[in-house]
Amino acid sequence: MAKYLPGKTEKFTFGLWTVGNIGRDPFGGPVREQLTPPQIVDLLGSVGGVYGVNFHDNDLVPIDVSPAKRAQIIKDFKKALADNNLQVPMATTNLFGDPAFKDGAFTSGDSRVRAYALQKTMAAMDLGAEFGASTYVFWGGREGAESDAGKDPAEGFKRFREALNFLCEYSMSQNYNYRFALESKPNEPRGHIYLATTGNMLAFIETLDYPEMVGVNPEVAHETMAGLNFTHHVAQALDAGKLFHIDLNDQEPGRYDQDFRFGAANIKQAFFLVKLLTDHNYTGSLHFDAHAYRTEDYDGVREFARGCMRTYMILKEKAQQFNANKEIQALRAQINVTDAKLDALVSGFSPVAAAELKKTKFNRQALGARGLPYERLDQLTMELLLGVK
Ligand code: GCO
Numbered sequence: 065m066a067k068y069l070p071g072k073t074e075k076f077t078f079g080l081w082t083v084g085n086i087g088r089d090p091f092g093g094p095v096r097e098q099l100t101p102p103q104i105v106d107l108l109g110s111v112g113g114v115y116g117v118n119f120h121d122n123d124l125v126p127i128d129v130s131p132a133k134r135a136q137i138i139k140d141f142k143k144a145l146a147d148n149n150l151q152v153p154m155a156t157t158n159l160f161g162d163p164a165f166k167d168g169a170f171t172s173g174d175s176r177v178r179a180y181a182l183q184k185t186m187a188a189m190d191l192g193a194e195f196g197a198s199t200y201v202f203w204g205g206r207e208g209a210e211s212d213a214g215k216d217p218a219e220g221f222k223r224f225r226e227a228l229n230f231l232c233e234y235s236m237s238q239n240y241n242y243r244f245a246l247e248s249k250p251n252e253p254r255g256h257i258y259l260a261t262t263g264n265m266l267a268f269i270e271t272l273d274y275p276e277m278v279g280v281n282p283e284v285a286h287e288t289m290a291g292l293n294f295t296h297h298v299a300q301a302l303d304a305g306k307l308f309h310i311d312l313n314d315q316e317p318g319r320y321d322q323d324f325r326f327g328a329a330n331i332k333q334a335f336f337l338v339k340l341l342t343d344h345n346y347t348g349s350l351h352f353d354a355h356a357y358r359t360e361d362y363d364g365v366r367e368f369a370r371g372c373m374r375t376y377m378i379l380k381e382k383a384q385q386f387n388a389n390k391e392i393q394a395l396r397a398q399i400n401v402t403d404a405k406l407d408a409l410v411s412g413f414s415p416v417a418a419a420e421l422k423k424t425k426f427n428r429q430a431l432g433a434r435g436l437p438y439e440r441l442d443q444l445t446m447e448l449l450l451g452v453k
Pocket residue numbers: 156157201202203205247249283311321353
């Protein structure tokens with residue numbers, strides 16, 4: 065059991081809103097009492113192996129609180145963090161809960177709402193900076209529509225761009241040095257959310273004034289809800305140097321937004337994800353944006369938090385075993401055939417390379433006839449995951 069306890073090197077984080085989730089859903093009220101932020105931090109401390117805790121502004125400081133109360137909340141939270149040796153690596157803004165944001169925040173059709181969203185985000189950035197947060201997440205939960213009858217979506221992207229450009233400059237003006245991480249989601253709570261996938265975000269980032277400050281925060285559940293391969297989206301973010309943060313959880317396709325414990329739904333996909341992150345030496349936060357089943361009390365919430373981290377650690381060990389397994393690597397070598405001369409030719413255009421390629425003879429029939437051992441390789445992967453290998 066002790067074997068898979070995380071060390072602080074893994075940077076496992078949870079949100080105040082994740083372990084603090086009280087189990088409300090559209091069909092029923094809370095099943096767990098609301099804990100205060102210091103109580104949530106104590107709970108995470110008691111689990112062991114947690115690196116940090118993240119928050120939305122209003123998870124910590126209620127929206128209408130007096131300055132004196134705000135100062136007291138901050139003081140108490142700082143003490144709880146120090147007592148439990150926990151960091152705050154990421155902060156974000158709640159731009160979805162208040163009715164003012166019912167038709168969007170940065171992309172609202174109402175100038176007053178857009179301006180208020182900027183004001184609220186600047187204050188939330190100030191709050192995160194007080195705790196040393198270095199990543200600032202933007203999840204546009206209400207940025208979208210049920211019906212496109214009311215707003216021009218292209219105008220929405222323009223407004224979102226203006227807001228991010230403004231906030232990049234604000235971060236620089238305050239010397240916060242935040243790295244912004246944009247989180248996509250296809251739907252929920254809106255019928256249709258703008259910039260629905262990580263790929264959309266990556267393209268959008270290149271249209272900003274300070275693209276180097278901005279990356280992505282992909283979430284397992286979000287691409288999975290859309291029926292897409294999450295690992296491939298993370299791979300594209302890694303390839304672009306834009307994987308600034310990651311939200312881990314699990315989700316069955318075609319269902320409501322489940323936010324299950326990491327690895328709870330699709331262990332094979334979770335394995336390929338952990339292997340990708342390990343192979344590419346991802347060293348950022350591993351944030352569990354998930355919550356315990358509604359059946360649980362707070363002991364169950366502790367089991368949930370432990371389970372997220374243990375599954376990650378176990379899959380990391382499996383990835384190392386996969387990479388060290390001779391039979392698996394021999395099969396991969398059959399799939400990944402290297403020809404140094406051809407690789408040199410295709411690695412960059414030159415008139416000589418083009419001419420050389422044009423006259424090269426390929427045995428197309430032999431290439432097509434060659435069997436690729438995916439069946440054996442995938443079965444070996446399954447046996448490794450099932451613990452018989
Ligand atoms: C969701 C999102 C959120 C965001 C969070 C941080 O589906 O509700 O994943 O949990 O990650 O608001 O920005």
